[in-house]
Amino acid sequence: MTAMSSETRLREDICRFGRSLFERGLTPGSSGNISVRLDAGGWLVTPTNASLGFLDPARLSRLDEQGRLVSGDAPTKEVPLHTALYDTRGGARAIVHLHSTHSVALSMLPEIDPRAALPPMTAYYLMKCGATALVPYYRPGDPAVADAIKGLAGKYSSVLLANHGPVVAGDTLEAAVFATEELEETAKLYLLLRGMNPRYLSPEQVKDLVKVFGVRLPEHEHWE
Template identity: 45%
Template sequence: MSAARHDLAAAGAHLAALGLSPGSSGNLSIREGSRVLITPTGTDLAAIDPDGLAVLDLDGTHRDGPRPSKEFPLHTAFYRRDPAARAVIHLHSRHATAAACRPAWSQHSALPPLTPYFVMRVGQTPLLPYAPPGDPRQAAELEQLPFPFRAALLQNHGPVVSGPSVSTAMDAAIELEETAALILALGPLPARLLTNTEAGALAEKYGTSWNG
């Protein structure tokens, strides 16, 4: 069994233990060269079989293994738009999904720069307009957005996050959920946000993106 398969199964178990993938929701993938290993449709992230992953080409062609998650177009779109992406995580985590049901904070990010860790670990997170789960048109829109990002909220659906490794993608998914929870907890109360200068300096230092 490859280390990548083991890492994917371990990440799924950790995210499930945190309560971020209710039922059989959510899907994970990892890129190995020109191939993508992705969880099959209906997979419980708490019990990923490392030897039972679907294998796709970067264009989404199914090469081996069981039927992939219907969300595979989102995963392959991230890999095609960002050569540095090595893992993609899509969840239906409660707070991030709730945030995805609200208007975007700005054109470039659904959520504001509330904490330094959101900017450091996630960065700007655009809100993609609603589409049915698995709709390739939404994946095409994600791929073609003309500014850098590593995470997005799918309107009325949930978060999708990429990273240069499984661990960084997982950390970003957890931080995105926590930021959404903080924003919802604040409600209509005024909040002090990081300034564009503060957020930009953090993004530059930690290799994320922030355009305000």
């Protein structure tokens, strides 16, 4: 596949996944953004003030490797957030940031551990998301959020921005979308079960997932 046809396909994929996320109520209005790295260098990102449900492949923002606009509409103001995650997660090829309801609600709870916003609730949460970090609140577009992401040193592929929403990196766009959806569903489970003393995965079960599926769990020893 040529570089041009590959980019054309990625543009279409961004719009297709964006519409799916929007239609299922996972990011309302013009909230949320998606980016994908290009093999030829630079990356594609959704424009500012654009609804993920109504994206135009031709109007996606194309940025160079320094994050400067090359073509398309003006990019999302969350470019520093995406840049920081790409810079620290070497294998990341795509990033999804949503304002999904249950993940935002989770980020506002007082008991949340910044090292692991969710306990080890299900196998698929650990397999797709690993552990999820929580970073403090910054206003949308604040460059300081990039420093907070860099402070995680690339250990986390899924991050919750307090009072804002999840941002998740993946080695493909599909992987990033699926992990974001898994994070949202697990946040929903946590809220449904809060205060009910649910049974989480045991340390032995977590270790088994780490061994069998190569799950990377930064600082997961506090689950043991």
